[in-house]
Amino acid sequence: MAQKVDCTNTLEQARTNFERGHLYSIPAILKPCLDNGFNKVQKIESYLxxxxxxxxxxxxxxxxxSYLKLLRLDPEYTVDPENDPVDIVYLNEKFTTTPIFILYARGGLNFTNASSIVNFGVDNTEQSQEEYSMGAGFNLGGGAELNLSNHLSLGLELNYxxxxxxxxxxxxxxxAQDMLEIQSMLNVPIFLKYRMKFNDWHPYVYAGYSFNYLIGARAELELKDLVISGEGDRSEISVTGPEENLIDLRNRVNHNILGGIGVRYRIGYNYLFLDARYSWGMNNIVDENNQYSNQSLLYKYGMVDDYKRLTNIEVTAxxxxxxxxxxKIDEKKGLFRRLFDK
Known part of the structure; x- marks a missing residue:
């Protein structure tokens, strides 16, 4: 306790000497408590x-x-050009605290829809009444970003x-045919992100490409068979069964173009973020060589897969x-040389 009191007095003495212009004595006054005694807040003020x-x-x-030691203690330290001394403002411009890498975890909901590229069926496809609609799923994953500058970063993720x-x-x-298809996949997005900063709020936009690998695909199906008797009576026979495995009917590797927007909010030295992403399937997800290979789909439910692509919306936190x-920023080096030095 006595040591802390002494260091508190030492900091006050350094402030007083600075205000009175007794500058050359200040480093010797602060050194003992900087080596052993000051807490983090006191060290930050001392280095300033x-x-x-x-x-x-x-x-x-x-x-x-001294300023670099301050930034190592407080990487989010900011300078106020309106109120801080001009020499500190100029010195601050020589340094960057932008992290070279950031790591993050993410999870949330996704909403997927399919669109037909070529229509197939067991009836007259020119009079088809088929309809695709969106279903809800979930996603979990994480990623890393390499900051290329204060505003631009290159991101890579691995998601389920x-x-x-x-x-x-x-x-x-x-x-009437009804089908719910459920797919499980790993996706690896890579993208460029542009960030802005408004105090603790950092909005951003990004665009890129995603490699998707399909792990599993299954479907819940029902056929409501309409029966009309000779007297004109109408009745329905429901044809159902266990889930059908569709993995052999699907291309395991698929490709997407993606874009998104989001915002992150600073909490201490870390951040929370909210993100919305849209991805558009670049290829047909149906394996053309195995399109007719599932006999149950053909003869039990009267279903033939269309060639189709998937679109997806993700909302994650x-x-x-x-x-x-x-x-310290080395202004003489180009972008790629600075990245290599990192």
Whole structure:
């Protein structure tokens, strides 16, 4: 306790000497408590006093060293150009605290739909009444970003997605088909992101490509067979059964173009974020060589897969861990040389 009181008095003494212009004594006053005694907040203030002191006594190397130590303690330290001394503002411009890498975890809901590329069926496809509609699933994953500048980053993710969509059709004289397809997949998006900053709020936009690998695909099906008797009476026979495995009817590898918007909010030295992403399937998900291979789909439910692509909307939330490394900016080096040095 006595040591903490002494260091509190030491910091007050350093403030007083600075205000009175007794600058050369300040480094010696602060050094013992900086080595052992000050807490984090006191160290940050001490390094700021030292930085200003060294600037005033024309020792720029020591000023930069003190300011770098301040930034290592507080990577989110900001300078107010309106109120802070101009020499601190200029010095701050020589440094960056933008993390080289950030890591994050994400999870949320997704909404998937399918669209027909070529229509197939067991009836007259020119009079098809088929309809695709959106289904809800979930996604979990994480990723990392390499910051190319204060505003631009390159991101890579690994995600698990459970996606669903619905299909309805009416065959012949009124037989109703219903199918819910459920897909499980791994997707690897890579994208460029542009960030802006408004105090603690950091909105962003991004665009890129996603490689998707299908792990599983299954379907819940029902055929309502309309029966009309000779007297004109109408009745329905429901044809159902266990889930059908569709994995052999699907292309395992698929490709998507994606784009998204979001915002992250600073909490201490980390961030919470909310993100909305749209992805558009670039290829037909149906394996053309196995399109007719499932006999149950053909003869029990009267169903033939269309060639189709998937679109997906994701709404996710997550948590970001920046890997801070405060450093001096080398203006003479180009972007790729600076990345190599990182």
């Amino acid at each position: 006093i030292l930085t200003r002191t060294y600037l005033l006594i024309d020792d720029p190397i020591s000023a930069e060293d 997605s459970n996606r669903r969509y619905n299909y309805k059709n009416t065959l012949f004289n009124g037989d 997550g948590y970001i861990w920046p890997l801070y490394k405060p450093r």
